[in-house]
Amino acid sequence: MLAIVAGWLLLGVAGLFALHRLRFVARILFPAGGLLGVALLVAAAAALPASPETVVLPIGLPSLPFHFRLDSLSAFFILTIGGAAAGVSAFAAGYFREGEGTPPGLLCLQYHVFLASMVLVVLADDAYAFMVLWETMALSSFFLVTTNHRIAEIRRAGYLYLLIAHIGAIGILLCFGVLQADSGDYTFAGMRAQHLSPFWASMAFLLALFGFGAKAGILPLHVWLPEAHPAAPSPVSALMSGVMLKTAIYGFLRISYDLLDAQIWWWGVLTLAIGLATALFGVVFSAVQVDMKRLLAYSSIENIGLLFAGIGLAILFSAFGMKPMAALALTAALYHVVSHAFFKSLLFVGTGAVLHATSERSLGKLGGLIRYMPWVAWASLIGVLASAGLPPLGGFVSEWLLLQSFLFAPQLPNSYLNMLVPAAAALIALIAALAGYTMVKFFGVIFLGQPREEKLSQAHDAGGWERIGMVWLAAGSVLLGLLPVQVIRLIDPVTQQLVQAGLGSVAGQSNWLLVPVAVERASYGPAIFFSGVALGSVLAFAFVKALYHGKTRRSAPWDCGYPWQTPRMQDTAEGFGQPIRQIFEPLFRMRRELPRANDLAPKYRVTVEDHFWHWLYEPVAVVVEHAARVIGRLQQGRIAVYLLYSFLTLIGMLIWVTV
Amino acid sequence: MSLSSVACQVLEIVAALALAPLLSGWVNQCRAWLQNKSAPSLLQPYRALHKLFNKDSVLADRASSMLRASPYIVFGCMVLACAIIPTLSTELPLSAVADGIALVGLFALARVFISLAAMDVGTAFGTLGARREMLIGFLAEPALLMVLFTASLVSQSTSLTTIVETLAQRDLAIYPSLALAAVAFTIVSLAENARVPVDNPATHLELTMIHEALILEYSGRHLGLLEWAASLKLYAYSAIGLALFFPWGVARAASPFALLLALPVLVLKLAIVGFLLALLETLSAKMRIFRVPEFLATAFLLAVMAMLTRILLGS
Numbered sequence: 008m009l010a011i012v013a014g015w016l017l018l019g020v021a022g023l024f025a026l027h028r029l030r031f032v033a034r035i036l037f038p039a040g041g042l043l044g045v046a047l048l049v050a051a052a053a054a055l056p057a058s059p060e061t062v063v064l065p066i067g068l069p070s071l072p073f074h075f076r077l078d079s080l081s082a083f084f085i086l087t088i089g090g091a092a093a094g095v096s097a098f099a100a101g102y103f104r105e106g107e108g109t110p111p112g113l114l115c116l117q118y119h120v121f122l123a124s125m126v127l128v129v130l131a132d133d134a135y136a137f138m139v140l141w142e143t144m145a146l147s148s149f150f151l152v153t154t155n156h157r158i159a160e161i162r163r164a165g166y167l168y169l170l171i172a173h174i175g176a177i178g179i180l181l182c183f184g185v186l187q188a189d190s191g192d193y194t195f196a197g198m199r200a201q202h203l204s205p206f207w208a209s210m211a212f213l214l215a216l217f218g219f220g221a222k223a224g225i226l227p228l229h230v231w232l233p234e235a236h237p238a239a240p241s242p243v244s245a246l247m248s249g250v251m252l253k254t255a256i257y258g259f260l261r262i263s264y265d266l267l268d269a270q271i272w273w274w275g276v277l278t279l280a281i282g283l284a285t286a287l288f289g290v291v292f293s294a295v296q297v298d299m300k301r302l303l304a305y306s307s308i309e310n311i312g313l314l315f316a317g318i319g320l321a322i323l324f325s326a327f328g329m330k331p332m333a334a335l336a337l338t339a340a341l342y343h344v345v346s347h348a349f350f351k352s353l354l355f356v357g358t359g360a361v362l363h364a365t366s367e368r369s370l371g372k373l374g375g376l377i378r379y380m381p382w383v384a385w386a387s388l389i390g391v392l393a394s395a396g397l398p399p400l401g402g403f404v405s406e407w408l409l410l411q412s413f414l415f416a417p418q419l420p421n422s423y424l425n426m427l428v429p430a431a432a433a434l435i436a437l438i439a440a441l442a443g444y445t446m447v448k449f450f451g452v453i454f455l456g457q458p459r460e461e462k463l464s465q466a467h468d469a470g471g472w473e474r475i476g477m478v479w480l481a482a483g484s485v486l487l488g489l490l491p492v493q494v495i496r497l498i499d500p501v502t503q504q505l506v507q508a509g510l511g512s513v514a515g516q517s518n519w520l521l522v523p524v525a526v527e528r529a530s531y532g533p534a535i536f537f538s539g540v541a542l543g544s545v546l547a548f549a550f551v552k553a554l555y556h557g558k559t560r561r562s563a564p565w566d567c568g569y570p571w572q573t574p575r576m577q578d579t580a581e582g583f584g585q586p587i588r589q590i591f592e593p594l595f596r597m598r599r600e601l602p603r604a605n606d607l608a609p610k611y612r613v614t615v616e617d618h619f620w621h622w623l624y625e626p627v628a629v630v631v632e633h634a635a636r637v638i639g640r641l642q643q644g645r646i647a648v649y650l651l652y653s654f655l656t657l658i659g660m661l662i663w664v665t666v
Numbered sequence: 667m668s669l670s671s672v673a674c675q676v677l678e679i680v681a682a683l684a685l686a687p688l689l690s691g692w693v694n695q696c697r698a699w700l701q702n703k704s705a706p707s708l709l710q711p712y713r714a715l716h717k718l719f720n721k722d723s724v725l726a727d728r729a730s731s732m733l734r735a736s737p738y739i740v741f742g743c744m745v746l747a748c749a750i751i752p753t754l755s756t757e758l759p760l761s762a763v764a765d766g767i768a769l770v771g772l773f774a775l776a777r778v779f780i781s782l783a784a785m786d787v788g789t790a791f792g793t794l795g796a797r798r799e800m801l802i803g804f805l806a807e808p809a810l811l812m813v814l815f816t817a818s819l820v821s822q823s824t825s826l827t828t829i830v831e832t833l834a835q836r837d838l839a840i841y842p843s844l845a846l847a848a849v850a851f852t853i854v855s856l857a858e859n860a861r862v863p864v865d866n867p868a869t870h871l872e873l874t875m876i877h878e879a880l881i882l883e884y885s886g887r888h889l890g891l892l893e894w895a896a897s898l899k900l901y902a903y904s905a906i907g908l909a910l911f912f913p914w915g916v917a918r919a920a921s922p923f924a925l926l927l928a929l930p931v932l933v934l935k936l937a938i939v940g941f942l943l944a945l946l947e948t949l950s951a952k953m954r955i956f957r958v959p960e961f962l963a964t965a966f967l968l969a970v971m972a973m974l975t976r977i978l979l980g981s
């Protein structure tokens with residue numbers, strides 16, 4: 008495992024020696040990185056059921072070596088990283104071009120350091136190594152986000168990302184401080200041995216929720232996602248959204264399930280509530296976006312919310328000792344981790360291909376691309392269906408498992424929770440349906456209809472490497488959808504490790520039927536399901552063909568007989584979002600400019616913003632700026648004054664020492 | 667999986683394919699009677715299908731394969747939906763493949779494909795219809811799911827056959843949770859099947875149409891398949907309603923005698939449902955499209971209340 012990571016780092020260093028040789032970097036180094044990703048996937052799958060291995064590497068400070076440990080939980084996340092990275096690397100081989108800010112060789116170094124640090128974060132077994140690698144991950148991704156650093160907006164987005172990543176890192180650092188419980192032992196093994204009082208355990212949990220939540224993008228720390236994702240090059244957005252957010256999920260699971268020895272029920276309620284709020288917020292905002300990458304960024308916020316909701320439910324169940332149900336909810340969350348990694352990476356690289364072919368990111372200027380870019384369109388369709396949570400693809404399995412676990416909530420021994428938790432299931436259903444709305448808008452506006460701009464008819468399809476990457480990711484999404492039993496057998500060791508229960512034994516009874524509890528209770532067989540729909544369609548086709556003549560004629564579109572149609576008469580992205588804007592109006596901060604009846608040059612403009620910017624971030628920014636100005640007065644620029652400060656500090660410390 | 671249960675499954679699908687246009691024809695006939703019009707023949711939908719299949723299919727010159735593939739996919743989805751809902755017997759091998767949640771997902775899959783197909787040509791009405799269809803869908807889908815959840819809390823199962831078996835064994839009494847769920851389900855099925863007061867299947871009134879706007883660019887065999895799929899959807903929704911709220915009369919075993927009894931019972935139940943639907947459509951007026959979200963939100967809230975009633979009161 009470490010050898011593969013070292014291989015990634017070597018590829019990065021090799022890129023440094025070929026700073027401007029794009030051909031070499033793109034044709035040799037990135038595909039090699041992709042192959043290492045596949046190797047990592049295989050190695051992690053093999054390591055999943057094995058017992059934990061530890062290794063101590065003498066790097067870093069003399070008395071503080073790096074501890075690494077490979078157990079089922081880390082192996083599962085490494086599997087996710089490897090699988091998604093393989094596809095994204097293959098796509099990146101065809102994606103990066105000359106003249107995009109950072110030279111290709113340096114980009115290759117940053118990219119592979121980013122990949123390696125994500126794997127190592129997941130492997131880290133002491134707080135020191137974890138924090139160092141966590142920061143490496145944040146910094147390398149910051150440089151990747153600001154690849155086009157000549158554009159001011161991109162620098163601004165990168166800065167915002169770095170800021171929130173560091174606020175989160177402070178939370179994580181403090182959390183480790185609480186977890187070591189005054190023992191001075193910062194290894195995870197030492198933390199596991201500690202027994203914290205409920206108060207300190209809750210403190211550690213809240214700090215972890217805050218710290219990892221900032222990285223994952225839960226409410227109200229989500230603001231960096233819609234800024235950073237559009238700014239970054241598409242393969243980088245794919246990795247950040249599909250994979251990097253998952254390292255935060257990993258950290259949260261590691262602390263709340265592994266390092267803290269018991270759970271308190273209100274942690275679960277809190278996580279569930281925050282998760283649901285985040286998911287609803289994300290999906291509603293994603294439905295009104297007009298920039299395709301911002302739309303996907305908000306959709307990532309939604310998916311992170313669903314993950315936190317699943318984990319919250321699992322914590323709730325395990326706090327009441329209902330282990331099989333906790334395992335069910337946790338399996339749903341982990342399933343969503345890997346399926347989201349595949350379909351969101353796929354959608355992001357799809358937008359990358361569209362961006363290269365058209366140099367447009369705004370939905371209002373795209374359209375009809377299915378005729379010019381069929382590969383990208385059909386691959387994206389798979390991602391869209393998976394993201395909308397439709398059977399028989401990957402997104403539906405996790406949604407199905409999550410809803411099944413919500414149906415066990417009435418068995419909770421607390422009567423208030425009994426009542427509230429099923430209401431949460433209603434919200435999940437609403438969120439899933441809204442995700443479908445958003446995804447139809449995404450796919451329909453970009454790929455269907457008429458081109459909204461003249462130049463779109465010159466759009467070219469993705470190249471060979473890009474196709475390989477997209478087909479890999481699409482195949483992953485399809486297999487995750489069709490073979491849930493096999494995937495759940497992989498997840499089983501992880502839930503066994505975390506909650507000492509798993510679905511493997513029940514789910515493993517049949518290869519084609521996913522049975523989480525008992526066949527009378529619920530079952531789902533996606534492969535047969537898919538064959539059923541396919542058989543129905545094919546038989547319908549065959550019968551119509553056999554019994555009737557089946558002639559087809561081409562002519563102008565009908566559209567109720569109106570012949571003078573232009574592309575501008577299609578629904579726009581704004582128009583498609585209009586019902587959502589109307590129904591969920593209180594959630595938005597909206598400004599509208601409507602034309603008057605006698606305007607000669609009528610203008611219609613609507614801007615939709617986040618309440619959090621206005622009510623949370625701007626006041627904080629004002630306070631910080633004010634404080635900085637007050638403290639700035641200390642900086643006089645005269646040496647005498649600074650000497651005075653030193654003198655006063657010295658006096659103060661002497662007094663403190665003597666008293 | 668025995669031979670007789672496979673026979674049951676096949677019979678169930680054949681019954682759906684054959685009875686679905688008849689149900690649409692019956693609803694049209696009842697509505698015409700109630701509105702003092704002379705009614706079309708009961709077999710009119712079959713004739714219309716035959717005519718459509720015999721015609722050339724005229725496609726827009728810029729249509730992609732999305733437009734051509736969607737009718738078949740939608741039709742396939744509806745056939746599978748009809749196959750997993752127990753109407754004649756609960757001995758259905760395919761029912762284990764998809765439970766209530768997957769059934770909702772199946773309807774959503776069909777809806778997404780028909781909406782994408784409507785956006786394919788890029789005409790004003792197609793995209794408008796797609797937007798409205800998805801709007802109705804995202805409000806109706808969670809409501810339908812909550813209705814199914816209420817029933818599955820009663821039967822401790824999301825499997826449709828288990829739900830029918832459990833509900834059919836209960837005493838004949840009005841359960842508050844199921845009554846609320848029935849109201850919610852009625853609203854949802856009116857909206858999902860493009861019926862008055864949400865949509866009017868009988869008109870081409872341009873600014874109000876939803877379902878007709880979606881299929882405006884279709885003709886010939888593609889339109890025929892979509893019309894058939896629409897009547898299958900009406901049949902499927904009627905079957906869900908019957909399965910949840912009037913589950914009596916569905917054969918428990920795969921014996922020929924039980925099936926022989928179940929078929930006339932089903933036809934009778936469908937006839938009553940069809941008449942009630944026509945009555946509802948005649949009594950209500952079409953509402954403005956902006957009012958539809960409120961109408962469907964009512965259904966959603968009713969369904970959630972039904973579920974809470976079940977959890978809190980156990981009734």
